[in-house]
Amino acid sequence: MIFDTHIHLNEARILENLDRYLLEAREKGVTSFLCVGRDLESSKLAVKIAEKYEGVYAAIGVIPTEHKSYKTLEENEPTVKELEKLLGTSSKILAIGEIGLDYYWEKEEQIKAKQKIMFLEQIELANKYNLPVSIHTRDAIQDTFDILKSNKVKESGIMHCYSGSKEMAKEFIKLGYKIAFGGVLTFKNSKETKEVIKNISLDDIVFETDAPYLAPVPYRGKMCEPSFIFETVKYASELLNEDQDELEKITFRNSCKILHVKNYEQI
Secondary structure (H helix, E strand, O other), X not given: OEEEEEEOOOOHHHHOOHHHHHHHHHHOOEXXXXXXXXXXXXXXXXXXXXXXXXXXXXEEOOOHHHOOOOOOOOOOOOHHHHHHHHHOOOOOEXXXXXXXXXXXXXXXXXXXXXXXXXXXXXXXXXXXXXXXXXXXEEOOXXXXXXXXXXXXXXXXXXXXXXXXXXXXXXXXXXXXXXXXXXXXXXXXXXXXXXXXXXXXXXXXXXXXXXXXXOOOOOOOOOXXXXXXXXXXXHHHHHHHOOOHHHHXXXXXXXXXXXXXXXXXXXX
């Protein structure tokens, strides 16, 4: 039993064959999916998909790289207000995300400042509705941590595609966050990611695909499909010397707990 805590079922490459991809994933034991938005339109689509399919949930939010399309509260028709309207349309919206900071492409201080405003506005939305968050951070981990420490998310959330150090991972865990591992864990050169998973508690681990991105070995370089999460979990069980069924059970419960999926205690 596997919970994919970060997947883009709302992207065209997956959406065009969604029924088949979901069936293949379920055959591998993947029973639950958090379909994540990256902007307003993909968030709306995530909700529609979640409403249609059993075991599929939605996260709505605007990724920091979409700063050009994001309208702050100081502008007309602010984006966060549009996201708030979505929250009233479905009980299957479990989180706000993906949100955070991304300095990989953006070096200008003005853009970084805009990303921080986006981040803070969406944190406030999460807190208003008592929802966890899905955090995207790239080349900005210290600023991300500083914001999350100073602006506590009441229900914490998940560090999506975590790429920081084991020391910093433990700091996020202290704030209540789960650390998400995807296909990158299986890459030969992902030494730091391997050190992270080996040095944190199983109770702090969740899994994801980020499909259609970052396919794990042996599919690296191909489009990531929902069923491929099985390979990541299998790799993690071997790396940690843990029984795979037990690892699936623990991390599934972790996912349900952090995302407030009902009745997870019975699993």
